[in-house]
Amino acid sequence: MRGKRRETEAPLIVEVKSLREFEEWVTRAGREGKAVFVDFWAPWCAPCLMMAPAYERVAEKFRGRAYFLKVNVDELPELASRFVVFSIPTILAMCGGREVSSLVGYRPALMIESWVSKVVSSCQG
Known part of the structure; x- marks a missing residue:
């Protein structure tokens, strides 16, 4: 039998389906001293769909150092309201x-990566 994992490994990007699930990830990140990035999007939003591959690449690069979430604003409008998200x-x-x-509007991968790097560094230090 192999050794037990200390904690369940997180998926690359978590598609949040409830307020409770969101709070659980934020709490877990706080316990572990990690940043959390939350992509507020909608399936009808062309810039959101264009930016999704960049968000995924950045999530892969920072795997294990931060958590990456996605929130569909049509499914969880109360979460978007809580954070005053008016634009996606x-x-x-x-x-x-x-x-x-926060970053509002479409951003290229290199800009997202640079921003994430700064946030991750400041959160850990």
């Missing part, structure tokens, strides 16, 4: 359970 795509950065930064 919006990527929200959280550290210690608090919003620390």
Whole structure:
């Protein structure tokens, strides 16, 4: 029998389906001293769909150092309202359970990567 995992490995990107699930990921990240990135999007939003592959590449690069979530604003409008998301795509950065930064509108992969790197560094230090 192989050794037990200390904690269940997170998926690359978590598609949040409830407020409770969102809170669980934010709490877990806070416990582990990791940043959380939340991509607010909708399936009818062309810029959201164009940015999705970039978000996925950045999530892969920072796997294990941060958590990456996706929130469909049509399915969880109350979560979008809580964070005053008026425009999508919006990527929200959280550290210690608090919003620390956001990117609003389409952004290329290199810009997202640079921003994520800064947030991850400041959250860990």
